[in-house]
Amino acid sequence: HMIYQGSSSEALLKGEVKITSGLGFIDGVIIDTHFVQRGRIGRLFQSVVGNPKILGIGLGEDTGLLITNNNLMTAIGSGLVILVDGREIKDTNLTQVELGQPISINHLVTHVLSIHDTFDLSTFKMHIQSSQYIN
Template identity: 90%
Template sequence: MEIKGKLIIIGGAVDKGSFTENDIDVNASKNINFFETGILKRIINEARHKEKSRIEIITTASKIPKIIGPEYVKALSYLGANNVDVLYLDKREQASDANVLERIKAADVVMFTGGDQLRLTSILGGTAMHDLMLEKYHNEDFIYAGTSAGAAAASNSMIYQGSSSEALLKGEVKITSGLGLIDGVIIDTHFVQRGRIGRLFQAVVGNPKVLGIGLGEDTGLLITNGTEMEAIGSGLVILVDGREVKDTNLTQVELGQPISINHLVTHVMSKYDTFNLKTHKMQIKSSQYAEDLGIPTD
């Protein structure tokens, strides 16, 4: 079934600038490259009505929603998007409120901030709002954007806990159900800075059919039709493909013991590279073989 919506998942630490000071223009000039070509600008450009699109910022995952929400409003306003508001939800019953549902119905974009992804799934999972978002994502020109926790929660399977330093010890990575916008992947965030590749290795070796996606800081993926992924932002996306794993000791060792894995395939994506979830083929935009492959280089 064709998916009409778009999914934009971001690794966290989005370089949106900070507008808490009075010298907005000075701060903006320090982030001009981001404002022109960065992730928030891309979200606006992909949205149905561009700068006029209705955008709802959802801060449920955050412990400081009253601070982080207005920051996003200011950053998006600087980029020309002024039809933006913050939807504060911290109780499950709020997610079935008629006013909340009307706001989600009217939204062209919902953007979930960082924080704790388990808060997102425990508060919003299975609610009328969750069902409405899934319906819009499948049937309308609608964007689900999520950074950090908002990204991790987007898939069917979700990592919610696990030490980076001990991630390849059996049982250290905890997985539960996410919001279910995309199947066949599992997403980890703040990937490069916090050294989380071991967490993704363990998640994938336990279910090699699932593609592991590790999102670096200020880096994301634009996913269209549920299959075509394009790297956006300034950093790296690491993909972990377990379909060709030849051997592991996962089922033989006790909890807390190191895991061995033979032949785990990884890919590294940067800006404009693409990966197809159906074919599992990656295309490097600036490939050294671009001419032979017939890839446009402009």
């Protein structure tokens, strides 16, 4: 899936984000581009809360994901990749509020990847390449 409409400033208002089918390279994800520079995190939040089994992927400028073995994603390029995981959402008001009203989301999980960090789509585990913590 991919996001094709929705302003950054109104992205957390119900109905402001539109989603369509993507190129079909990978299932179970929704992708948004020019993510960091244009402040599009709200668009991805609304997309994921409406489809909580889909992993939201926000690609920063000059950044991409190399996907190997159909499940391991590695961040490449000079920017950031933001992942939004809705599988743990505890509560939302999405179905209760009117169109154009703000959305509340409880327990939306996010991950921030930089160059060479990985995320396993089969386990939903992230690995930081140069972690300061011992795993």
